[in-house]
Amino acid sequence: MSETRAAPAHQFDDFEQQYEAASLGMWAFLATEILFFGGLFLGYTVYRTLYPAAFTEGSHHLDIVLGSINTAVLIGSSLTMALAVHSAQVGRRQAIVGFLALTMLLGLVFLSIKTVEYGHKFDEALVPGAHFVYDGPFAPQVQLFFSFYFIMTGLHALHMVVGIGIMAVLAWLAWRGKFSPTYHTPVEISGLYWHFVDVVWIFLFPLLYLLGRH
Amino acid sequence: MTQHVVPRQVYYRVFAALLALTLLTVGAAHVDLGPLNIALALGIAICKALLVMLFFMHLRYSTHLTWIVAAAGVIWLGHLILFSMIDYLTRSWLAFSSW
Amino acid sequence: MNATATTPRVHYLNANYGIASWLLTTDHKRIALLYLATITLLFFIGGAAAVLIRLELITPAGDLVHSETYNRLFTLHGIIMIFFFLIPSIPTVLGNFLVPMMIGARDLAFPRLNLASWYLFTAGSVFALVVMVAGGVDTGWTFYTPYSTHYSNSHVVLTIVGIFINGFSSILTGINFIVTIHTMRAPGMTWFRLPLFIWAHYATSVIFILGTPVVAIALSLVAIERVFRVGIFDPALGGDPVLFQHLFWFYSHPAVYIMILPAMGVISEVITCFSRKRIFGYTAIALASISIAVIGFFVWGHHMVVSSQSVYASMVFSFMSMLVAIPSAVKVFNWTATLYKGSVAYQAPMLYAFGFIGLFTIGGLTGLFLASLAVDVHVHHTYFVIAHFHYIMVGGAVMAYLGGIHFWFPKITGRLYPEGWAKFAALVIFVGFNLTFFPQFLLGYLGMPRRYHFYPEEWQVLNVMSSAGASILGVGYVLPLIYLVWAMRYGAAAGPNPWRAAGLEWQTSSPPPTDNFERTPVVPEEAYAYGPKEEAEVV
Numbered sequence: 110m111s112e113t114r115a116a117p118a119h120q121f122d123d124f125e126q127q128y129e130a131a132s133l134g135m136w137a138f139l140a141t142e143i144l145f146f147g148g149l150f151l152g153y154t155v156y157r158t159l160y161p162a163a164f165t166e167g168s169h170h171l172d173i174v175l176g177s178i179n180t181a182v183l184i185g186s187s188l189t190m191a192l193a194v195h196s197a198q199v200g201r202r203q204a205i206v207g208f209l210a211l212t213m214l215l216g217l218v219f220l221s222i223k224t225v226e227y228g229h230k231f232d233e234a235l236v237p238g239a240h241f242v243y244d245g246p247f248a249p250q251v252q253l254f255f256s257f258y259f260i261m262t263g264l265h266a267l268h269m270v271v272g273i274g275i276m277a278v279l280a281w282l283a284w285r286g287k288f289s290p291t292y293h294t295p296v297e298i299s300g301l302y303w304h305f306v307d308v309v310w311i312f313l314f315p316l317l318y319l320l321g322r323h
Numbered sequence: 324m325t326q327h328v329v330p331r332q333v334y335y336r337v338f339a340a341l342l343a344l345t346l347l348t349v350g351a352a353h354v355d356l357g358p359l360n361i362a363l364a365l366g367i368a369i370c371k372a373l374l375v376m377l378f379f380m381h382l383r384y385s386t387h388l389t390w391i392v393a394a395a396g397v398i399w400l401g402h403l404i405l406f407s408m409i410d411y412l413t414r415s416w417l418a419f420s421s422w
Numbered sequence: 423m424n425a426t427a428t429t430p431r432v433h434y435l436n437a438n439y440g441i442a443s444w445l446l447t448t449d450h451k452r453i454a455l456l457y458l459a460t461i462t463l464l465f466f467i468g469g470a471a472a473v474l475i476r477l478e479l480i481t482p483a484g485d486l487v488h489s490e491t492y493n494r495l496f497t498l499h500g501i502i503m504i505f506f507f508l509i510p511s512i513p514t515v516l517g518n519f520l521v522p523m524m525i526g527a528r529d530l531a532f533p534r535l536n537l538a539s540w541y542l543f544t545a546g547s548v549f550a551l552v553v554m555v556a557g558g559v560d561t562g563w564t565f566y567t568p569y570s571t572h573y574s575n576s577h578v579v580l581t582i583v584g585i586f587i588n589g590f591s592s593i594l595t596g597i598n599f600i601v602t603i604h605t606m607r608a609p610g611m612t613w614f615r616l617p618l619f620i621w622a623h624y625a626t627s628v629i630f631i632l633g634t635p636v637v638a639i640a641l642s643l644v645a646i647e648r649v650f651r652v653g654i655f656d657p658a659l660g661g662d663p664v665l666f667q668h669l670f671w672f673y674s675h676p677a678v679y680i681m682i683l684p685a686m687g688v689i690s691e692v693i694t695c696f697s698r699k700r701i702f703g704y705t706a707i708a709l710a711s712i713s714i715a716v717i718g719f720f721v722w723g724h725h726m727v728v729s730s731q732s733v734y735a736s737m738v739f740s741f742m743s744m745l746v747a748i749p750s751a752v753k754v755f756n757w758t759a760t761l762y763k764g765s766v767a768y769q770a771p772m773l774y775a776f777g778f779i780g781l782f783t784i785g786g787l788t789g790l791f792l793a794s795l796a797v798d799v800h801v802h803h804t805y806f807v808i809a810h811f812h813y814i815m816v817g818g819a820v821m822a823y824l825g826g827i828h829f830w831f832p833k834i835t836g837r838l839y840p841e842g843w844a845k846f847a848a849l850v851i852f853v854g855f856n857l858t859f860f861p862q863f864l865l866g867y868l869g870m871p872r873r874y875h876f877y878p879e880e881w882q883v884l885n886v887m888s889s890a891g892a893s894i895l896g897v898g899y900v901l902p903l904i905y906l907v908w909a910m911r912y913g914a915a916a917g918p919n920p921w922r923a924a925g926l927e928w929q930t931s932s933p934p935p936t937d938n939f940e941r942t943p944v945v946p947e948e949a950y951a952y953g954p955k956e957e958a959e960v961v
Binding site: 133184188312316 | 399
């Protein structure tokens with residue numbers, strides 16, 4: 110069962126132009142995402158510069174083991190995503206579905222570990238807001254740290270949820286034979302989105318978890 | 324459509340490098356290197372990000388235009404942070420040392 | 423005028439019938455008209471808020487509305503006019519319609535995304551209107567903390583959601599334009615043969631992409647702080663309210679270039695056509711558009727000079743603000759030089775262009791006054807600032823928008839508008855505008871602060887002048903609404919090129935077919951290849 114696109118969309122002259130446009134469009138969108146997360150990175154930079162001791166203090170309360178495992182999990186999911194794209198390029202339908210499913214699975218593992226971490230913070234009364242309690246030094250600025258922890262990782266997790274949803278749709282389309290070596294643009298550009306989410310975590314991890322661990 | 328097909332070997336090697344760099348950055352965090360800690364952590368993160376972007380995201384095999392778009396996002400983020408920090412880093416300077 | 427001008431039998435307006443064919447269209451031209459409808463509605467709502475403001479300010483006492491209500495009025499005016507009118511206006515109406523046509527394409531790169539942009543815009547506006555009906559928001563369009571995060575008792579979060587959704591609309595439009603211009607130009611349409619309108623929209627799209635996300639996160643943080651009571655900007659926790667301002671203005675300053683660059687693109691097209699002369703310094707104008715977009719990202723701190731930003735940062739921002747004036751000045755010089763030895767005609771679009779050049783120059787120069795730190799300390803947050811930006815945004819951008827609507831009206835509708843009424847309305851708008859806003863320069867210099875609804879008696883004369891001007895301006899804006907709608911139904915047939923203008927959009931019928939061109943055009947020559955001086959055509 111193989112349905113391949115007969116022709117590019119009507120505004121395009123050929124598949125080459127259509128792919129180039131889609132890819133450029135996704136990269137432009139990722140540029141907006143860089144700036145979106147970027148505002149949070151600015152806030153982090155400002156407050157880390159103003160309150161280095163408090164940020165180090167806060168960082169100690171994050172679970173470096175779970176964080177490291179999550180980093181490896183996400184990197185693994187990038188590998189499986191790249192392999193999914195590869196499978197689409199060579200036209201191996203079942204491999205596309207399999208690798209997409211693996212990517213989703215690893216994404217869910219990441220989110221589960223994140224949930225566990227959030228649960229711990231809740232138990233330790235380290236969730237910013239009315240119920241934040243901290244009797245160590247620099248308590249107000251430690252709360253600031255945790256605000257950034259939750260907002261940055263929360264926004265990242267939200268992007269992962271969206272990404273997993275996209276993978277699900279792609280897997281279904283792949284199962285139905287919508288992709289071929291000639292046309293698999295949605296897989297490629299969704300891959301770009303997923304890898305971007307990985308890149309964001311690559312920066313979040315050291316900035317949040319690895320401060321002053323010595 | 325003739326998009327470059329990256330051999331799977333490349334992907335496996337990049338994956339291994341990413342894991343290795345992760346171990347390195349976690350290990351380095353436990354060693355006191357003073358101001359070098361943050362530089363090293365960011366440097367390793369940048370290497371990892373470059374590996375993902377160049378190979379997983381196919382930047383290495385993409386057009387110059389794609390490079391420019393990707394670079395523009397990164398450079399603009401740098402500019403946002405740099406110019407804002409000009410404010411924060413100079414607030415404590417005295418406006419006039421003497422009149 | 424071609425006496426035998428006819429309307430084609432089938433074109434994009436009648437190719438399909440029924441409301442679904444409009445609400446589910448992917449034709450960039452129909453989407454442009456969908457935007458025109460919603461934007462016009464929002465313009466008059468924002469204008470209504472301005473009417474109430476100017477009514478209040480006729481008397482020195484704050485006697486028409488309560489202070490709290492007045493806060494909500496100027497906030498509503500600002501938010502609607504900036505986010506829901508000026509930022510979208512030219513790009514989504516004229517840009518959507520013309521960008522594919524000017525480069526010889528059948529549509530934008532992502533037609534369905536284009537429709538999604540309109541739905542997002544409309545959804546965002548619904549939020550804004552719901553907020554208005556529910557009592558409004560009173561933070562000013564600038565949402566400064568801690569008022570917006572802690573103390574305001576108005577619908578801050580709901581408004582932010584509306585602006586956030588609208589921001590997505592901007593981003594998708596920006597992506598669409600950039601990708602289209604890069605990948606879908608007709609054969610022979612090299613970068614330096616592109617109409618300057620396209621260069622302007624390209625530069626604008628760069629700002630859409632790189633700036634909008636930052637205000638999105640800035641406002642999101644305000645909403646998060648308000649809803650979850652976490653203190654990102656709270657000084658009690660060591661937070662910095664000025665951090666919000668950095669994030670807010672990083673976008674909101676370049677946003678003003680989003681508002682003016684497309685307008686400049688319109689002016690370039692109109693000036694060259696109605697001078698019947700190749701534009702002077704094409705390359706300089708093209709590169710100036712890009713320069714404005716880039717340098718415009720380096721000046722945002724000039725809004726924060728008195729907010730406890732470091733004085734050294736203020737100096738840097740002040741210097742960059744002076745620099746950004748240079749490419750704009752280059753454009754004004756080049757437009758003026760285009761007129762020299764041109765065969766100038768004075769149809770309505772050209773009247774709007776003349777108005778633009780004068781009023782934008784005044785507005786722009788007063789921007790330099792504000793960029794000087796010593797002057798800014800005195801006139802910050804006064805009516806001087808209000809006059810400055812209204813000269814640029816209304817005297818500049820809105821006049822260019824109207825000029826563009828008139829210029830391309832024949833192309834969009836296949837009909838001619840009544841030239842006499844159009845000239846009259848343009849003059850009414852020009853007079854009304856100057857009477858409204860010039861006194862505000864004086865008021866600001868004399869010290870009248872903005873956002874106050876009462877003031878000392880000695881400023882009443884200037885305020886009354888301003889309000890009188892506003893009533894004239896209001897009439898000026900209603901006139902085109904009437905005669906353009908009339909002309910859509912009863913105007914004379916326009917033919918493909920009533921202005922005998924250069925440009926690919928004029929090489930196809932009016933209204934154009936759904937796919938724009940019978941055959942993909944090939945571009946053999948430079949833009950604006952007007953021949954030797956011809957007799958001015960009087961329509």
